[in-house]
Amino acid sequence: MTDLLEQDISAAPPSPAPAATSKSRHRSEAFARRLRARHAAERRFRLAGAAAVALAALVLVLLLGSIVARGGSAFWETRIRLEVTLDPAEVADRNYTVLLRRALHAQFPQVTDRAGRRVLNELLSSGAPYELEAMVAGDASIIGTTRTVWVRADDEIDQLVKGRYRRDLPESERGLSDAKIAAADTLMAGGALAQGFNTTLFTAGDSREPEQAGIGGAIVGSLLTLLVTMALSVPVGVSAAVYLEEFAPKNRWTDLIEVNINNLAAVPSIIFGLLGLAVFLGFFGMPRSAPLVGGLVMALMTLPVIIIASRVALKSVPPSVREAALGIGASPLQTVLHHVLPLAMPGILTGTIIGMARALGETAPLLMIGMVAFIVDVPHGLTDSATVLPVQIYMWADSPERAFTERTSAAILILLGVLILLNGAAVVLRKLFERRW
Amino acid sequence: MQLTLLALILALLTVIGFLAGRSRAAASVGGRVAELHSVPSYHGVYVALWAGLPALLLFVAWTASEGWLVLQLVLSGLPERLTAGDGQSAVLLKADILNLARGIATGREPDPAVAEAARRYASFRDLADWSLLAIGASLAVAGLAWGRHRIGPDLRARPAVERVVRVALVVCSLVAILTTVGIVLSLLFEALRFFAVVSPLDFLFGTHWSPQMAMRADQVGSSGSFGAIPLFAGTLLITVVAMLVAVPVGLMAAIYMSEYAGRGMRTWLKPALEILAGIPTVVYGFFAALTMAPFVRSVGEALGLDVSSESALAAGIVMGVMIIPFVSSLSDDVINAVPQSLRDGSYGLGATKSETIKQVVLPAALPGIVAAVMLAISRAIGETMIVTMASGLTANLTANPLQAVTTVTTQIATLLVGDQEFDSPKTLSAFGLGLVLFLVTLCLNMVALRVVRTYREKYD
Numbered sequence: 012m013t014d015l016l017e018q019d020i021s022a023a024p025p026s027p028a029p030a031a032t033s034k035s036r037h038r039s040e041a042f043a044r045r046l047r048a049r050h051a052a053e054r055r056f057r058l059a060g061a062a063a064v065a066l067a068a069l070v071l072v073l074l075l076g077s078i079v080a081r082g083g084s085a086f087w088e089t090r091i092r093l094e095v096t097l098d099p100a101e102v103a104d105r106n107y108t109v110l111l112r113r114a115l116h117a118q119f120p121q122v123t124d125r126a127g128r129r130v131l132n133e134l135l136s137s138g139a140p141y142e143l144e145a146m147v148a149g150d151a152s153i154i155g156t157t158r159t160v161w162v163r164a165d166d167e168i169d170q171l172v173k174g175r176y177r178r179d180l181p182e183s184e185r186g187l188s189d190a191k192i193a194a195a196d197t198l199m200a201g202g203a204l205a206q207g208f209n210t211t212l213f214t215a216g217d218s219r220e221p222e223q224a225g226i227g228g229a230i231v232g233s234l235l236t237l238l239v240t241m242a243l244s245v246p247v248g249v250s251a252a253v254y255l256e257e258f259a260p261k262n263r264w265t266d267l268i269e270v271n272i273n274n275l276a277a278v279p280s281i282i283f284g285l286l287g288l289a290v291f292l293g294f295f296g297m298p299r300s301a302p303l304v305g306g307l308v309m310a311l312m313t314l315p316v317i318i319i320a321s322r323v324a325l326k327s328v329p330p331s332v333r334e335a336a337l338g339i340g341a342s343p344l345q346t347v348l349h350h351v352l353p354l355a356m357p358g359i360l361t362g363t364i365i366g367m368a369r370a371l372g373e374t375a376p377l378l379m380i381g382m383v384a385f386i387v388d389v390p391h392g393l394t395d396s397a398t399v400l401p402v403q404i405y406m407w408a409d410s411p412e413r414a415f416t417e418r419t420s421a422a423i424l425i426l427l428g429v430l431i432l433l434n435g436a437a438v439v440l441r442k443l444f445e446r447r448w
Numbered sequence: 449m450q451l452t453l454l455a456l457i458l459a460l461l462t463v464i465g466f467l468a469g470r471s472r473a474a475a476s477v478g479g480r481v482a483e484l485h486s487v488p489s490y491h492g493v494y495v496a497l498w499a500g501l502p503a504l505l506l507f508v509a510w511t512a513s514e515g516w517l518v519l520q521l522v523l524s525g526l527p528e529r530l531t532a533g534d535g536q537s538a539v540l541l542k543a544d545i546l547n548l549a550r551g552i553a554t555g556r557e558p559d560p561a562v563a564e565a566a567r568r569y570a571s572f573r574d575l576a577d578w579s580l581l582a583i584g585a586s587l588a589v590a591g592l593a594w595g596r597h598r599i600g601p602d603l604r605a606r607p608a609v610e611r612v613v614r615v616a617l618v619v620c621s622l623v624a625i626l627t628t629v630g631i632v633l634s635l636l637f638e639a640l641r642f643f644a645v646v647s648p649l650d651f652l653f654g655t656h657w658s659p660q661m662a663m664r665a666d667q668v669g670s671s672g673s674f675g676a677i678p679l680f681a682g683t684l685l686i687t688v689v690a691m692l693v694a695v696p697v698g699l700m701a702a703i704y705m706s707e708y709a710g711r712g713m714r715t716w717l718k719p720a721l722e723i724l725a726g727i728p729t730v731v732y733g734f735f736a737a738l739t740m741a742p743f744v745r746s747v748g749e750a751l752g753l754d755v756s757s758e759s760a761l762a763a764g765i766v767m768g769v770m771i772i773p774f775v776s777s778l779s780d781d782v783i784n785a786v787p788q789s790l791r792d793g794s795y796g797l798g799a800t801k802s803e804t805i806k807q808v809v810l811p812a813a814l815p816g817i818v819a820a821v822m823l824a825i826s827r828a829i830g831e832t833m834i835v836t837m838a839s840g841l842t843a844n845l846t847a848n849p850l851q852a853v854t855t856v857t858t859q860i861a862t863l864l865v866g867d868q869e870f871d872s873p874k875t876l877s878a879f880g881l882g883l884v885l886f887l888v889t890l891c892l893n894m895v896a897l898r899v900v901r902t903y904r905e906k907y908d
Binding site: 049050052053055056057059060061062063064066067068070071073074077078081246247248250251253254255258259267268270271272273274275277278279280281282283284285286288289290293294295296311314315318342343344368371372373374375378379383401402404405408416419420423426427430431434438 | 512515546606610613614616617618620621622623624625627628630631634635637638696697698699700701703704705707708717719720721723724726727728729730731732733734735737738739769772773776800801802803805806823826827829830831832833837857860861864865878879882885886889890893894897
C-alpha cells in the first residue's frame, strides 16, 4: 500500500508553480472580488449576531433603567415639621386633625381666609392625625406640651419636592395649583420640609392615598401563597419524579404521564386560573382571594417544572451508585432514599428555586381567583383575603395618581430584587454542587 | 378549629407510634436487633403509618364531602316555595345560606326560613367537625394499638412500609394527569353551558364581540354579542408582531452565542439573556404601557401616522422582547446538537463560517428551530398581562398594528375579574374562550414536542 502511494507521488508530474501563470482561477480579478464579497458577507452576518445580542441587552438596560428612574425616589418620603401644642381638651376628643391644622396655620400667619386655609390643610397627608395619635398613645406625658413633630406630607407635595411637577407649565396643565406650590415653597424655605426613608412603603397595606400605601400586605400575602405552593408542589413533584425515573415500568401509562407533564409545562398560566376558579372556588367552595387557593393553583402550575428538573437531576446520578447500594443488600427504596436522592438534591433544589421564582412573579391566574380585591389589612392566615406582590403592582399601575407610578416602580424593583436573589441562589447552587462523574 | 386540633393530634400520635414501634421491636428480641426481619426504624414507621394513614384518609374524604352533604341535608329541609325555583334561584339560595352561616351580611333582610337554614347549616357543620375529631382521633388510637400489637421478630415491616410508600409515589405522579383532566373537565363543562345559550358557530365565526349583558330583559342591547373573530384576529396580530421581533433577534443571538462567542463570553451572555425570561410579565406590561406605548406613539406622530395610545404594536414589541430568550435558548440547544463533523466538512470545502451556518448548520437544525418557534408562538398566544395593561380592551377587527386590539387571554381576565354572576353567558363565555385557547396551545405544543423528539433521535 505504501509502496503504491509512494509510487504514485513519484510518478506524478511536477506541478507548475502557481504564481507563474496568470491564468489560475485563484488569481483572477473575479475571484478576488468574490472572495471580498464573501468576507464582507461574513462580517455582516457576524455583526448581525452581535447586534441581536446587543439589542436584547439594550432593552434589558432600558427596562431596568426606566423603572429605577421612576421608582428609586419612592424609597424616600417627604415630611412636614410642625410645632404642635397638644391641648388636653382636643386630645381627649381625639381631634388630632385640628391640632395639626392649628400648628400648620401658625406657620402661615398671613393666610386667614377659608380658601387659603383649605389649601394649607391639603398639604398634610390624611394619615397624619393617626401618626400623632400613635405618638400620644406611646407616651401620654407629652399631653399639654408643645412638641416638634414630623408628619407625612400629602403625595402631591411629595411629588413636588421630588421634582415631578413641571413648574414652567401653566397651572391648568400642571395638575397642581400655584397656591399649593407657593405654600410648599414657604415651608421649604423655612426648613420645615424634609425627606426621610420611607418605612411606610414596606410596612403598610394598600391604600387609596399613595403616601399611605405600602407593600407590606402584599409581601405577607406572597409569602403565604409561596408557602402553600412549596408545601404542596415540592413533595409531590419530587415523589412523582422519583417514581417515574426510578420505579416506573416503561409502558403506555407512564408514557401518558410523561406527555401530560410536558404539556402541562406549556399550558398558558391563565388556564390554571380558570381551573382554580371552576374547581377550587366553584366546586369545593373555597374562599375567594385566599392565599390557600392561590398557592394551590400555583402548585399545580409549578409542579411540571419541578418534576422535569428533578428527573434530570435523578438521571444524572450514575447507575453504579445504585448498583453498589443494591449490591450490599439495600432495598430499591432504601437505595433511592439513602443514596440517589441525596446526590440529586442540588439539582432538585435548583429546579425548585426556579419554579418558586416563577410562581412569585405570576399574576394572571391569581386575577381569576379574586386576588385583585382592594385589601388594606395585612393577612394573618391562609384563608384571609390577601393580595400578592405582582397583583399589587398590576393594581397600582392602573391608578391615575402620579405618586402611584413611583410606588409601582418601587414595588417592581423590590420584586425584581427578590427574583434576582432567588435566581442567583440557583446559579450559585448549581456551580457549587456541579459534579462530573 | 377542630380540624387544626385533629391535625395536631394526628401528628402527635404518628410520632408516638414511630417511637413505640421502634422500641417494642427492639424489646421483642431483647435488644439483639439482628434477629429482627427489618431494622427497628421500619417497625416504627409501620406503627406510625397504622396510626396516621387511616385517619388521614378519613380526614381528606370527610373534608371534601362534608360541606356538600350538610348543604343537601339543610336544603331538603327547606319549605317547597324556596326550593321550587329554577337553577338560578337555587344557586342564589345556596349562596345566601352559606353567607349567612359564615356571618357575612348579604345586604338584605333574609327570609326567616333561610335564616333558620343557615343556623342549622352552621350547627350541623359544627357537629360534623366535632364528630370528625372524635372518630378521627379514635381511629388513630386504634390504628396505633393494632400496629403495635403486630410488632414482633417475624413481622416483615420493611416490605409493608415500602408498598405503602410506592403507592404514595404512584399517586403523586398521577397528579399531573388529574390536573389535565381537571382542566379539560372544568373548561368543557362551563363551555357547554355557554354553548347551550350561544351557538358555537356564532361564537367561532361571529365578527362582533360585546359581552355586556343587560340587567333587565327590556333594556337596550339586552343580549350580548359573542362573535370571537375580533379576539382571534387581535391575538394573531399581536402574536405576529411579537414573532417579528423575537424570531430574528432570538435566532441571531443564539447563532452568535453558539458559533461566534468564546467560552468565557458565552457563560456570561446566556444567563444575562435569561434574566429577560425571569422578569415577571406584569413588569413587562408596566414597561409597555408607560415607556413603549408613548414612545411608539411619538415616533408614529413624527412620521405623520395616526397611532392609538394603546397600540397593538407596542404590546407586540414588548411581548417579542419577553420571548427572545425563549427562542434563543431553545435554538441554542439545537444548534449545539448539530455535530461538529458537519461543520468541519463544510470548512474543508472552503466555506466561510457564515456560509457554513446558513447552508449546513441551520438546515440541519431547522426542525428544532421550527419547534422552538412554535413553542414561542404558543407562549405569545397565552400571555395575558402585557396586553391587558398595554393594549386596551376594545375588540377591534383590524389588521392595523397601530390601533388598539384585544386578545383572548385579556378578555378572559376582564370577564372574570371582580364580581360576577355564575350563570350569565358573559361569565361563561370566558370558559368558551379558555377552551379554544387550551386546544390551540395544546396542538402547538404537541406538534412542537413531537418535532423536537424525532429530531433529537437523528444524531444520538
